Amino acid sequence: MFPFKFGVTEFTPIFLLLTIPPYIASLIFALKYVHARKTEFFSFFMLTFVLNVLIFFTKDMITLLVVYEMVSLFSFPLILQERIKESFKAAKLYFFFSLLSGVLIFGGLIFLTNPDFKLTAAALMGIGFLIKAGGYPFHVWLPEAHPVAPSPASAILSGCIIKIGFFGMVQTFLLIEAPPIFGGVLLVIALITMFYGVLQALTQSNCKRMLAYHSVSQMGYILMGLALFIMFKNYDALAAGILHAVNHAWFKSALFISAGVLVIYFSTLDMYSIRGFLKKKWLVAVLFLIAVMGISGVPFTNGFVSKNALHESLMLHFSILFIVAEAIFLITAVGTFASNFKMFYLTSFRSMRKKYKMRFDWREVVPLSLLAILVLSFGIVPILYKSFLPEMFGSFSHVLENLTIGNHGFVHSAMAFIWIVFFGIVLIAIGLKKGWFHLQIPYSLTPLSWWFSLYNAGMNFMKGRCNDFDKKITIFYDKLTAFFVSSWFLKNQKISTCVYAEKMNNNLPSACCRVEKILNITGNAIIPGENTISSMISKSSNTVDIQVFSFWNWVKDLFINIFAATDKADEKNAKIYDFVATNIGKNVITVTTIFTAIGFILFLFLF
Amino acid sequence: MSFYGIWLLLPLICTSILIVVQPKKQRTLGFLMVIFTIILIVLLVLQNPFYLSTCQTVTLSNHGPFHLSFTIDKFAWITSLFCLLVWLFSSLYSMGYFLKEPLKRIKRYQIFSMLNLYSILLILNSNNWVTFFIFFELLLVVSYMIIIHYQKPENYAAGIRYVFFQVIGGLFFLTAIMFQYKIVGSTAFVPGGYAKLAQSPYFIIIFLGFIVAFAIKAGLFPVHIWLPEAHPVAPSPASALLSGMVIKTGMVGLLRMVLQTFGIEQLIGKPCVYVLLTIALITMFWGSAVAIAQKHIKRMLAYSSVSQMGYISMGVMLLSPIGLLGGLMHILAHSMVKTLLFLSAGSMIQQNNSSDVTSYAGYGQRSPIVFTGFTVGALSMIGFPFFANFITKWALGVGAIEAIQLGYINNWMGGLAIGILLFSSILNALYYLPIIIQGWFHSQNEENGEVKDKNAKQSVERYKTPVCISITMISLVLIVIAFGVFPGPIIEYCRAILSELTPLQIYPHLF
Structure with a gap:
């Protein structure tokens, strides 16, 4: 039997907390959302669920790799579920990058068998998991694949499946003690990811595409925690990163499910043409608002806790790089606030002339309220996290206590948050008036175009040069x-x-x-x-x-x-050649016999 | 009471029966082939050297260089077993494949298929180079006959290319054997090899002679041309035989050469080993890279075979125990996987009436069993966990690391080997995945998600797949998965084989 090693590890509880609520919520919502090819969708959804849970029970890297590849394989049909034109392109991109990530991790594991190549192994495995986690130049599959999937599937793809990349990175860097330079590189990648993701998100008009870019940006926050851990052995930063991963899984799946509701009732995802969501379905809209607050880091939500914990870890270190990091952190926070509240404002508030009958559907409300309760309760009582965290993060409970309502840290951060609100509202107001949100980053500046040109160059080389030479x-x-x-x-x-x-x-x-x-x-x-x-x-x-x-x-x-x-x-x-082929070819046995006979005669003569 | 000699002769008796019988139905001949193969498998299993204490040997002639003798050692046993499995599935499949052909032609095909089996079994069982060479040459003639089966001009063109390459390879082979006999006075396989050979001034000539012969047979880089020509024109069961076992004889010869003629210790650090390793790496890349541009599905699979032969020779040429283990296991795994792929591709071409790789939109819904076979084979080729090639690729990669550790190759060469191993996996995905995605997720009525004809019927019409083809597919799929999920016994067997072939210093632990 293949040497599998499964068992409960230190990280199992916190990552199960991350995984299970989004899956249950999406499963309930999928009952409403999915109409065509139900068997296919639910079977692959459940397979992904089981494997995604199983990955947090793996005890060594090779078992992790096996389960990881299986998750990639079985989540792939979820993207293709709607069979639209874009989904084929996106699915190919997704599969290709998943495979690249699997292959790199496989290579890393091979190098890991020899202690001399520990750092090569760390680099390969780090890049491999980074692809899945959506780090900057490798994130290109994410905003393509997540919007084309049906909403419940996008919810788990964005909420849980990209987190297994982060989980893998955490495992890798706990296993291999990497030098601080790895952390430095990862910090730069994380900062670029944060900033680029939010920049793209501000300019999107498709809700789900915007949310996908926010996933990229939030993964930047999460990776920053890990980077600080590698650089300074700062366990608080890693704990804050993990916490943000958990929180992001919850509010991001809630946001995608809300986007699914928007699709159902408005049959479009263009946020500029949707209006009056609050009037039409006030309960869902309120739950949507809670998720928006979560991702923006408003006080009393869990996003506030983890973002401030990350911010505190960042504040511990002073140098030029960290001032830049601080600035990017705050700019990203403002951008996140602005783009999410802009979406909420555009879809919910602008009045609608017609009056609609309110229809209550438990398949929308139950999953959203489940996630909203989690977002709020863990935001108000952050100490709840403590029992789920591994023992190595013992000192982190002080940070959590400090961020509980009424304590000094909470008050301080909440006051600071007013500035973010102020700048965010100014950005929304000016941006909507001046049309900033319709600006587009030129295609040639996006990493997607670079990857495509690399791919095309490779394909031209292989299809053209190699084939010709052959x-x-x-x-x-x-x-x-x-x-x-x-x-x-x-x-x-x-x-x-x-x-x-x-x-x-x-x-x-x-x-x-x-x-x-x-x-x-x-x-x-x-x-x-x-x-x-x-x-x-x-x-x-x-x-x-x-x-x-x-x-x-x-x-x-x-x-x-x-x-x-x-x-x-x-x-x-x-x-x-034609002549030879048609005429001599028929007599080839004679020819062969002659050759062989000559050979044997030579053979016998020589001895 | 030993029946080893009779077992060796049995395929010839079967051939004579095939010649004599005058069946009325097309599938009777295939059925007879299946029966014969099963008998051969049963008799083979009865003489398992893993449980018997001694290896059985049959010597027909022992006069000077003309040494005709066979031994069933562990290596011969396991390769014979896989060879017979390939033949079993190919024959079973041929019962459902040759339905519209004249009986005479099927009879010729089956007779020569049996002769192929005979010569390969004798190659695998031979215990010296002269015997190996005789049946190597016989294999050339009889496999020519299954390549030209359809007797069209392109068949002859491919056939003659094959023959010219092989004849030249055979001459190189003969030269090498002659020199070896002149130097050490024997051509027998000896565990650990002859120390004298590596020190002689003719070492390069002998090495080159063997290498050219095996490279031509297996299709390594500059001499792989015959392989992608011959595979598409042959009927699919024959391509499966060619890719499954015929080209593997070259790799078996390479293993025998490294382990039992020169010996690992004599080869370490020789420049020619580096040269062959480089050739293997180029082959790994080249086969995959050229396969991407191919339109004909079987041509694509043939180039994939070229690349896989590169994997095996890389594993052997790393000379580290795990590398050898990986090469050996890859021979076995690839024989099963490629048989599966070629057989399913044959049904795909027959049922879809097209061999173009882009023409299988929606094929998976119309013929699920066959396409499952193709999918499993392709995923295994890419190296997904739970399939056969994952284990062997792991072994090859770890083998490269071990070779660095033992100082056989330097860091850069080892890194390059692993890099190309990984890169080749990605290239494999680039040409297999579009077919799989199209087959399962597109429908024939759609192109890139746009419906062509809105009035067309929604329900899919299923192709009729003959029962024997379904059985073949299912059993091969099960074997490939079993190889990946329960690799333990095969790893143990291969370790036993390696320790028998050569006195290894370090015994490999794969995981």
Whole structure:
């Protein structure tokens, strides 16, 4: 049996807390949302669920890899579920990047078998898991794949499946003690991810695409915690990162489910054309607002707790890089606030003239309220997290206590949050008026275009250059073969035998034609004196003189045949080759037997 | 009472029965083939050297160099077993494949298929190079006959290419054997090899002779041309035989050469080993890279085989115990997986009336069993966990690390080997996955998600798959999965084989 090692680890409780609520909520919502191909959807959904839970029970890296690849494989049909045109492109992109990540982790594990290559292994595995987690230049699959999936599937893809990449990174860097430079690189990646994600999110008009870019941006926060851990062995930062992963799973799945509700009732995802959501379904809209508050980090929600915990870890270190990091952190917070509240404002508040009948559907309300309760309760009583966290994060409970309502940390951070609200509202107001949110980052500046150009260059190289060269090899061997056959067999044996045979049958004209054909093809004047063989045969009655094989002629022909790169030579050789294939090929057993016999005779003589 | 000699002769008796019988139905011949193969498997299992204390040997002639003798050691046993499995499935499949062909042609095919089996079994069981060479050459003639089965011009063209390559390879092989006999006075396989050979001035010639012969047979990089020509023109059961076992004889020869003629210790650090390792790495990349551009599905699979032969020779040329283990296991795994792929591709071409890789939209819904076979084979090729190739790729990668650790190759070469191993997996995905995605998720009525004809019927029409083809697919799928999920016994067997073939210093632990 494959050496699987499963068991409860320190990280199991907190990651189960991350995984299970979004899955249950999405499953309930899927009962309403999914209409076509239900069997396919639910079977793959449940498989993904089971495997996604199973991955947090793995005790060694190879078992983790096996389950990880299985999750990639079985979540793939979820993206293709709606069978729309974009979903095929997105699914291919997703699968390709998942596979790249799996292959890199596999390579890392191979290097891990030798302690000398620990750092190579760490780098490979880190990049592999980073692809899944959606780190900056590798995040391109995420905003393509998540919006095209049906909403319950996007909820778990964005909520849980990208977290297994983070889980893998945590496991890797707890297993391998990496030097701080790894942390530095990861910190830079995390900052770029944060900033780029929020920048793209601000300019999107498709709700789900915007949410997907927010996933990228929030993964930046989460990775920042890990980076600080690698750099300074700061366990609080890692705990804050894990906490943010948990919180992000909850509010992001709630947001995607709300987006699913929007699709159901407005049959569009363009936030500028949806209006009056609050009037139409006030309960869902309120739950939607709680999720929006969560992702923006409003006090009394869990987003506030984890973001401030991360911010505190960042504040511990002072240098130029960290001032930049601080600035990006705050700008991202403002951007997150602005883009989410903008979405909420546009979809919910602008009034609608028609009056709708309120319809209450438990399949929308129950999953959303489940997640909203989690968001609020863990935000108000952050100490609840403590029992789920591993023992190594013992000191983190002080941070949590400090962020509980009424304590100094809470008050301080809440006051600071007013500034974020202020700048966010200013950004929304000016941006909507001036049309900033319709600006687009040029395609050539997005990593997607870089990946595509890399892919195209590779494909052109392999489809063009390699394939052409392979054909050239074939032609080279064909020329070689044709030359050998034509000079040895045709000239010395084949011609004479065929002429002889057909002379015996009194079929002279045909024999002449055939021989002329052969000579034209081979193109070598081997008949002394006369130019045509017909005339020669008509002169002599019984025999045909054919020039004896000359070695130097043969060598000369060899060079001409093989190295003359003219089209004519190729054409000629192709003709010879056809001839050989159709005529000699039938007699090949004879040829082989002769060769083998020669070999054996040589063999016996030598000894 | 030993029946080993009779067992070796049995395929010839079967061939004569096949010649004599005059069946009325097409599938009778295939059925007879299946029966014969099962008898051979049963007799093979009865003489399992893992449980018997001694290896059985049959010597027909022992006069000087003309040494005709066979031994069933563990390596011969396990490769024969997999060879017979390939033949079993191919014959079973041929019962459902050749339905519209004239009886005479099927008879010729089955006779030569049996002769192929005969020559391969004797190659695998031979215990010296002369015997190996004789049946190596016989294999050339009889496998030519299954390549030209349809007797079209392209068949002859592919066939003659095959023959010219093989004949030249055979001559190189013969030269190598002659030199070896001149130097050490024997051509027998000896565990640990002959120390004298590596020190002789003719070492390069002998090495080159063997390598050229095996490279041509297996289709390594510059001489792989015959392989993608021959596979598409042959009927699918024959391509499965070719890719499944015929080209593996070259790799079996390579293993025998490294372990039982030169010996690992004599080869370590020789420049020619580096050269062959480089060739193997180029082959791994080249096969996959060229396969991407192919339109014909069987041509694509053939290039994939080229790449996989690179994997095996890389594993062998790393010379580290786990690398050898990986190479050996890859021979076995690839024989099963490629058989599965070629057989399913044959049904796909037959049922869909097209061999274009882009023409299988919605095929999975119309013929689920066959396409499941293709999917499992393709996922295994890519190296997904739970399938056969995951284990072997793992072994090959760890083998490269071990070779660095033992100092056989330097860091850069080892890193390059692992890098190409991984890169080749990605390339595999690039040409297998589009077919799978199209087959399962597109429908014939759609193109890239846009419905072509809105009035067309929604229900899918299923192709009729013959029962024997379904059985073949299911059993091969089960074998491939079992190989991946329960690799324990095979790893143990391969370790036993390695320790028998050569006195290893370090015994491999894979996981």
